[in-house]
Amino acid sequence: xxxxxxxxxxxxxxxxxxxxxxxxxxxxxxxxxxxxxxxxxxxxxxxxxxxxxxxxxxxxxxxxxxxxxxxxxxxxxxxxxxxxxxxxxxxxxxxxxxxxxxxxxxxxxxxxxxxxxxxxxxxxxxxxxxxxxxxxxxxxxxxxxxxxxxxxxxxxxxxxxxxxxxxxxxxxxxxxxxxxxxxxxxxxxxxxxxxxxxxxxxxxxxxxxxxxxxxxxxxxxxxxxxxxxxxxxxxxxxxxxxxxxxxxxxxxxxxxxxxxxxxxxxxxxxxxxxxxxxxxxxxxxxxxxxxxxxxxxxxxxxxxxxxxxxxxxxxxxxxxxxxxxxxxxxxxxxxxxx
Amino acid sequence: xxxxxxxxxxxxxxxxxxxxxxxxxxxxxxxxxxxxxxxxxxxxxxxxxxxxxxxxxxxxxxxxxxxxxxxxxxxxxxxxxxxxxxxxxxxxxxxxxxxxxxxxxxxxxxxxxxxxxxxxxxxxxxxxxxxxxxxxxxxxxxxxxxxxxxxxxxxxxxxxxxxxxxxxxxxxxxxxxxxxxxxxxxxxxxxxxxxxxxxxxxxxxxxxxxxxxxxxxxxxxxxxxxxxxxxxxxxxxxxxxxxx
Numbered sequence: 001x002x003x004x005x006x007x008x009x010x011x012x013x014x015x016x017x018x019x020x021x022x023x024x025x026x027x028x029x030x031x032x033x034x035x036x037x038x039x040x041x042x043x044x045x046x047x048x049x050x051x052x053x054x055x056x057x058x059x060x061x062x063x064x065x066x067x068x069x070x071x072x073x074x075x076x077x078x079x080x081x082x083x084x085x086x087x088x089x090x091x092x093x094x095x096x097x098x099x100x101x102x103x104x105x106x107x108x109x110x111x112x113x114x115x116x117x118x119x120x121x122x123x124x125x126x127x128x129x130x131x132x133x134x135x136x137x138x139x140x141x142x143x144x145x146x147x148x149x150x151x152x153x154x155x156x157x158x159x160x161x162x163x164x165x166x167x168x169x170x171x172x173x174x175x176x177x178x179x180x181x182x183x184x185x186x187x188x189x190x191x192x193x194x195x196x197x198x199x200x201x202x203x204x205x206x207x208x209x210x211x212x213x214x215x216x217x218x219x220x221x222x223x224x225x226x227x228x229x230x231x232x233x234x235x236x237x238x239x240x241x242x243x244x245x246x247x248x249x250x251x252x253x254x255x256x257x258x259x260x261x262x263x264x265x266x267x268x269x270x271x272x273x274x275x276x277x278x279x280x281x282x283x284x285x286x287x288x289x290x291x292x293x294x295x296x297x298x299x300x301x302x303x304x305x306x307x308x309x310x311x312x313x314x315x316x317x318x319x320x321x322x323x324x325x326x327x328x329x330x331x332x333x334x335x336x337x338x
Numbered sequence: 339x340x341x342x343x344x345x346x347x348x349x350x351x352x353x354x355x356x357x358x359x360x361x362x363x364x365x366x367x368x369x370x371x372x373x374x375x376x377x378x379x380x381x382x383x384x385x386x387x388x389x390x391x392x393x394x395x396x397x398x399x400x401x402x403x404x405x406x407x408x409x410x411x412x413x414x415x416x417x418x419x420x421x422x423x424x425x426x427x428x429x430x431x432x433x434x435x436x437x438x439x440x441x442x443x444x445x446x447x448x449x450x451x452x453x454x455x456x457x458x459x460x461x462x463x464x465x466x467x468x469x470x471x472x473x474x475x476x477x478x479x480x481x482x483x484x485x486x487x488x489x490x491x492x493x494x495x496x497x498x499x500x501x502x503x504x505x506x507x508x509x510x511x512x513x514x515x516x517x518x519x520x521x522x523x524x525x526x527x528x529x530x531x532x533x534x535x536x537x538x539x540x541x542x543x544x545x546x547x548x549x550x551x552x553x554x555x556x557x558x559x560x561x562x563x564x565x566x567x568x569x570x571x572x573x574x575x576x577x578x579x580x581x582x
Contacts, residue, residue, distance in 0.1 A: 030582050067425040071581045092427035099425070103418030105348070107355035119344035120426045148355075164422070 018044035020172055020202035021066065025075035028061050028226075035061040037226035038075065043219075045171070048198045050217035050234075051206040054326050058226040059206040060100055063174050066204070067097045079172050093121070096168065100176040102161025106150030110141050110160045113149060117164050135163040138193060155186040162190065166197070173203045179212060191216045210318040220318075224326040238316030239290060240324075247285045247293045249301065250310035256281035259306055266296050280309060341428040345436025346443075353444050362406065366448045369398055374455065386463025391455055392473045392549050396513055396542055399484050404505035406445060407488020408498045410437050411576070415496040424580070434572050438489050445481040449474065469551035476548030479561035480541055484509045486568035493575040509541075512564075516540035 021043040028036040036058040043049050051059045064070040066077045068084045068091060077084040082091035104113055114135060118128035136142060139159040144152055149160055158181065165173060178194070179187045194203060194216050207213065213220045214234050222230040222237075230237060238244055251259060253276060260272050263285055270288045274281055287293045294313040301308050353359040370391065374380045378390035414420035423433055459465045488505040495501050514520060516537045524533050537543075541564075544557040 028582065064421070069421050069425050069580065073582075089427045089429065092425055095425075097422075097425045099418060099421040101418055103422050105352065105419055106417070107352055108348070112351075116344055116348045117426065120341060120428050122340065122427075 017202075018042060019078075020044055020080055021204065022078040023062075023066070023075070024077075026062065026065055026072050026077055027074045028058075028065060028070060029073045034226055036065070036072075039223075039226075039228055041221065041228070041231075043202050043204065045202055046199055047219055048194060048203045048205065048217045050213040050220045051204060051223060052208065052210070052213060052220055052322060053206075053223035055208075057223045057326070059223055060176055061226075062223070063097075063176050063204065063206060064099075067095060067174055068092055069099075093168075094170055095172045095174060096165035096170040097173075098161045098165040098175040098178055101180075102158045104149045104157065104160050104164070107148060109146050109148055110136070110152075110156075110163070111145045113160060114163055114167060117167055121168050123168075131167050131169075134169075135167045138166065139163040140189070154181045155183065158182060158186075158190075162193070171201055173197070173201055175203070175205045177207055178205055179207070179209065187212075210322060213318060222322065222325050229325045230321070234318065235315075237321050238318060241316030241318070241320045242286060243284075243314045243320060244290050244316035245287050245292055245294075246314050247287075247297045248310060248312055248314065249283045249285060249297060249308065250280055251283070251301075251306050251308055253279050253281045255306050256283065259283065259304070262300060262304060263297065266293075266300065268293055268296065282310070341432035342436040342439070345423075345428065345433055346440045349437045349440030350443055353440070358409075359444065362402070362444075363448050363451060366398070366402055367451060369402070370394070370452055371455075373398065386459045386465045388455065388459055388465065388470050388473060389549070391452075392477060395477045396480060396545055399481055400509050400513060401506060403445065403481055403484035404488045404502050404509060406441055407485050407505055408492050408501040410441060410489045411493040411572075412495055412498045412501045416498075424576070430576060431573055434489075434569055434576070438486065438569055438572070441485055441489065442482050445485060446478055449478055449481065466551060469549070472551045472553050473549040475553060476545050476557070479548070479558065480545045483512070483541060483561050483564040483568075486565040486572070487512065490568040490572040490575060493572050493579075512539060513541045516543050 019042055021041070023039050023041040026036055026039045026041075027034070039058075039062060051062070053059050061070065065072045066079065066084065068088045071085060079091040080094040082094065084091045105116075108116065111132065114132040115128055118131050123131055136145060139162050141156065141159055141163055144156050149157060152160070158178070162175075162178060165175065175194075179190050182190060191212070194205070197203065198216070198218070205212075205216070217234060220230070220232065220234050220237050221228055230240075249259070249263075256274060256276075259281075260274065260283065263269055263272050263283065268287050268291045270286045273284045273286070275284075276282070285293060285297060292313075294311075298311060301311065353362075373394040374391045378394065380390050383390060411420070414423060424430070456470060459470075460467070484505075487508050488501070491505045491508060492498075492501040495504075511520060517540075521533060521537055524536055528536075538560075544560045547554055547557050
């Protein structure tokens with residue numbers, strides 16, 4: 001969903017909240033190591049915020065501080081206006097949390113486990129049953145409801161964790177790698193579930209799957225070495241890619257040289273790169289300042305009567321942006337040495 | 339209380355969901371019987387009382403109770419469920435109390451299952467059942483004390499073996515704190531009142547007093563304060579680990 005869509009939707013409901021999650025200079029140090037170095041962030045209703053970052057960037061630590069599992073070294077986290085450190089229980093009651101790896105008590109069945117969660121969350125027996133049934137329905141846990149959790153497949157275990165997190169229909173959901181280790185079908189259904197809940201909740205998910213960000217997130221925050229290095233909609237991040245609006249053109253190798261010369265003469269073209277695949281040449285045409293190229297290129301191709309096999313524009317490559325923002329000098333130096 | 343109950347119930351059920359409970363109870367009963375009849379020569383004493391039986395409790399608990407306590411927190415830390423438990427909207431003390439009470443109730447079940455020996459002495463003669471009841475209460479309180487120590491130590495680590503070994507050592511020191519081994523260490527430098535205080539920490543002394551058949555308030559207060567002290571420390575340890 002585009003940001004303006006949920007913005008207007010929330011406005012019409014008269015319940016616009018832009019401060020469901022507020023992080024102020026949130027910092028966590030483990031001894032001499034700074035895991036999270038002063039994160040400022042606000043997230044509101046309708047946002048699905050994707051935390052991206054390399055391993056060890058501080059995504060999980062940030063989530064652990066938001067959910068009250070770890071106390072921040074300095075700074076503060078507020079959830080629905082409740083300070084996580086001083087009003088821990090109110091904040092935790094307003095949150096659902098799927099910790100990394102979806103831990104659960106392996107000796108319990110999903111039904112026993114979810115019942116336990118419902119009771120600790122203060123639901124009476126009848127309400128607990130209704131809640132458990134609803135969560136089981138949403139996460140399609142029915143077939144394994146009476147089997148010990150430790151005997152379940154990874155996908156079902158993850159769904160048990162998910163069911164536990166959404167059991168009390170919380171306004172804020174924090175999920176650490178919700179689709180990690182799932183097969184494509186399971187990923188699809190988890191993403192569909194997240195999208196279905198998105199409009200009325202504030203959701204933070206962490207992931208290293210870049211396609212996940214494009215699939216479910218309204219906003220992507222890239223974290224590197226404990227700091228936010230980028231914050232924007234997936235489209236805004238894509239616009240920072242070198243491939244943003246780049247055009248790929250495939251034609252017979254014989255026509256490549258002439259085509260390259262012609263393309264370079266086009267005003268908005270910055271550069272053309274060629275790669276050959278068995279008799280055909282694939283030209284990547286990069287625009288100046290991210291301007292749109294596809295119309296100019298296709299007009300040229302028609303005018304020149306090239307035998308075009310492929311012609312398409314790219315939105316951009318998130319992995320490229322991700323690497324550019326999170327590959328730091330130390331890593332580059334290490335790579336150069338090896 | 340509304341938080342303690344579900345946590346208690348889950349923890350208590352967990353013992354019986356795995357072979358742990360059954361293995362423990364069998365070994366506990368077997369060890370109790372072996373010590374009472376073979377080592378303690380129960381029949382040869384020719385007395386219808388359970389002094390021999392209860393006399394071995396502190397030493398059996400020394401190993402068996404840390405075996406129960408070691409998993410309390412170390413396992414949660416290892417499997418990651420600790421993160422789940424501590425991010426549920428339940429106060430920390432409720433989690434500590436719920437888990438502790440479940441373990442204590444479990445040792446209570448194991449202890450209660452020694453009832454055949456109580457029937458046996460009543461069949462063989464006419465023992466002072468008041469003394470036996472007092473001894474059972476004392477034994478249960480003592481198990482609670484060891485368990486609180488073990489729970490607290492279990493919270494400091496994700497490794498159950500370390501939790502077990504350290505708990506045994508600490509429990510041992512508390513058991514024999516009236517003995518020269520411990521007191522000589524303190525006598526060299528500590529002021530006399532401290533040495534006296536340490537010698538009064540002895541689990542053995544207080545348990546022996548109760549198993550005479552006299553439930554003195556001081557002994558009960560001793561065990562309850564021991565439990566309260568270590569559970570408070572347990573809360574503090576978990577909280578400190580949160581701060582990283």
